[in-house]
Every structure is written in structure tokens, then in C-alpha cells.
Amino acid sequence: MNRSPKKQNEIEERETTILDVAARVFLSDGYHSLNMENIADEIGCSKGTVYGHFRNKEDILMELASRGVEKRAEMFSQAAAFAGRPRERMAVLWMSIELYVRAYPEYFASELILRTETLREKAAPERQEFMRGCENRCIQIVAGIVRDGVALRDLHLPDGMSDEELAFGVWSLTYGAHGLLQTGTPMKSMGVKNPFQSILYNANIMLDGVGWKPLSTELDYQSIQKQAAKTLFEDEVKLADRR
Amino acid sequence: MNRSPKKQNEIEERETTILDVAARVFLSDGYHSLNMENIADEIGCSKGTVYGHFRNKEDILMELASRGVEKRAEMFSQAAAFAGRPRERMAVLWMSIELYVRAYPEYFASELILRTETLREKAAPERQEFMRGCENRCIQIVAGIVRDGVALRDLHLPDGMSDEELAFGVWSLTYGAHGLLQTGTPMKSMGVKNPFQSILYNANIMLDGVGWKPLSTELDYQSIQKQAAKTLFEDEVKLADRR
DNA sequence: CGCCATTATTGACGTTTCGTCATTTTCAGC
């Protein structure tokens, strides 16, 4: 006996429902409020059925995080394909991170909590593997833009520094900043009035630091970013504004 | 009847013991293996006694994190007091972060997991408050160095950017990088062969980006850092090497 | 249709951890 397409579909749909419910609960009530039994109750099936889809809550979070990183990889690709010089493409990519974090906070929160390795390793190995792949893809896209910039002689890397290493720095800056923001750290009281703005400024500073032309003094990256947001990431802009 | 000094002492000692045990368990076996009952067993007292000291495991982690941030604030102070120009002091401060992360991984791991707000808020409010204070102190020290640099005209902040905003960027870069490293993300396979080195390079790039003199091309910050490590942070260097 | 074989679903169960609190123990001071 085979699984009918109808049944197949039902199962896939349920998986989506589980993830939706989990995302909502996790975002609003946090890690400890997220549990398999509640999810089951809420979608009207039994605990065992939920366990049929995911081995535990970390596994659910890993799936959410994976979808997030996948989505981000997609946004990165679009940003990297922006018509313009490498540094402009990098600027657009930065902006895409902000949009990602604001449009999909449940994904980003999942990513963040899974930074803790002992939580991460509870998820199914395949899911861990998949996640790593997506993360890799993201950093490779960033490194690719750096490579293009170097090839066009728009920037020179310091001696002994690779494309990936600069990409690592760029990534650390934005990731760290958004991570710090995510938590209740009261940036504003610390003198950072507009954190998102601040991140973009700092990112520009960083690229000016390797002399990546056109420098931030020579080109208005902010308006390029605004423009690109509208054309490339209409959906995310809407989502981000709604949150 | 009053508490005798002897008893007082015993209680304080036990608090330390609890933290030691918790730090060890958390670092080696992770969040879920850390629980009040095991701690009690291991130090030979009852669960209730442990609960007398901390309201739950997040509270213990918060205390560990606080001690960490306190320690870091102390290291930052020393770095900031280094005899040299502001940018040299900043370079020393950076190195101190690396030493901190490597010498006290249990503290840093506690900090990281408490980035998740719903975990953080389970700790006692006083502890949360204390932690915030320490974090604030750290960023203020960084901002102070920026301020000195500006005052000496070693750098000019871009229009509309405050000391704290640059400090936020600097902090994000290093924090994000160390956070990414902490997890199993295989940086090496991504082309980042020496991550710690890489962080320092990127940090230099960032300060070059605001034209902070002397530029990294004009002064060998790495040897200043090495030198300072030996004189200012002897203990941490030893600890870091042992890990 | 009715039966079978297979797959999906269920929820009771044993286990673990949580956090509380009534009870017992300890001990300084008299």
C-alpha cells in the first residue's frame, strides 16, 4: 500500500502548521513555553504525531532556523546580483540583513538560540548538516562580492588576508550587532539612538578601511539601499514595517 | 541569635563551590545537563540549600555571566589605562577580549546563552540589573577611548555619529566574531585559517576606516598587543594557553 | 463491498526535572 497524494499533502501541510505554531509561541513566549504537547493540542493532534515530524523542540527550532538561513541566502543572492559595482552590491546585501532580521524575527531568534552548541546538537543530524550548508552558502556569497571587488581593483586586501577573512569580519559586525540588538540591551540609553542606522554607518566605515571604492564619502549608499529595498525586497519591506 | 562569622563564611564558600561546579558542568555538558539536583549531589548538600542561593539555573548562569562581565570590565579598565595613544589603547583592549574569551570560556558561554531574553529574564531581577550595569561599564570604557581619540584629533567621526555609536560597532564586530567562533561553525573550512588573527585584522580595518591615527600601516599594533599581553594580563595568558 | 496489509495516530506510561514548603536539624546564647 502506498501513501496517496492526498495524505502526503496533509502530512506536509501539518508540518507547516507545526512550524507556524512553534514560531509564534517561541517568538512571543520563549524557549521554555515551547513544548511538544502544547503544539499538539493547539493544532489538534496528539503528541506522538508531532514527534513523528520532529524529534524534539530543538529540532523544530533548527528547521525554523534553516528556513531562515535559506531565506537569507536567497536574499543575499538577489543582493549580490544587483546591477552595480561590488561595493554597491555589498551595501545592498547589508540592507538585506536588516530586512531579514526585521521581517522574520522568529527565524532570526531561532538562529540565535541555536548558537549554543549543546542545544544545536539535539536536533536531527540531517537538519544540522543542512543548516551548515546554508550558512556556508551565505558567507560564500559575501566572499564572492569581495572577490569581485578585488578583481576590479576597487579594493586591496591587506597582506595575508583572504576574501573569506574580510567576509568573516563583515559578517561578524552585522551579525553581532543584530544579535546585541535582539536582546533587551538598552542601546538607546547607551547613546546609540538609531541602532540600525548605526550598523550601516559602521559597515561603511569598515569598507572604507580597506579603501574599497567608491568610498562612502564619494557615493550615497543610503539612497542606493533605499532604492534597492523597494525594487528587490518589496515583501520584506512590508513585513518589516508591520512588525 | 546571630549568624556566626564561621557560619557566614561557610555559606559564602558554598556559593563559590556551587558556581565552580555549575561552570564546569555547563561548559563540558551544556545547558540541559546543568540542573540543581546534580549540583546539590555533587557538593553534598540538598536541593533546597542550592535553591537558597539561586532561584534556578538561569540565575546561576547569570551570576557566572556577571562575574565574567565584571572581569572583562576590569580588563578593559587596565587596557584603557595603557600608556600610549588612544588607538594603541584600543588595540590592547581588543586583545583583552580575545584573552578573556579564551581564559574564561565558561563565563563567555554563560553570557552567550543569556543573550536569549526569555532565559535571561528567569534570573533574579537584582542579578539582571547588576549584569546590565557591568555591560554598560564595558561599552563606556570603549566609548571613552574613542572620545580621547577625537579630543586629540587622531580621528574624526563621520557626521552625525557619536562616540558610543562607533563603540557599538567595534563591540559588535568582536562580540559577533567571538560568538560565531564559539559555536562549531567550521570557520577553517570556510577559508578563515586563523580566526583570532582575522578578528584583529578586521578590527584594524575598521579603525583605519575612520582614519584613526596612527593607521595600521604606520604602527605595528600586533607587537604592541603581544607586549601588553605579557605585562598586563599575565594570568589570563597562562590560563588561555592552558585551555 | 469487504478484507487485508500497511501506515498513521493515539495517549498512557515511566522518567526526569522543577520549585515549594512543612518538618527536622543545627547551633549561639543563656
Add this chain to the structure above:
DNA sequence: GCTGAAAATGACGAAACGTCAATAATGGCG
């Protein structure tokens, strides 16, 4: 030794975990 305050204990109920034998649903087939 007695006493009363402070400290320590561990039994307890609640909650979540993850499993698995039993039950239900379903598609294929005569």
C-alpha cells in the same frame, strides 16, 4: 542542658520529556 532563630532537608505535586504497544485509518484487490 534548654531555647528559639536560622539553616537544611527531602518528600511532594506539577510539568515536560520521549517511547511504544495498541488502535484507527486507508488504499489495493478480489
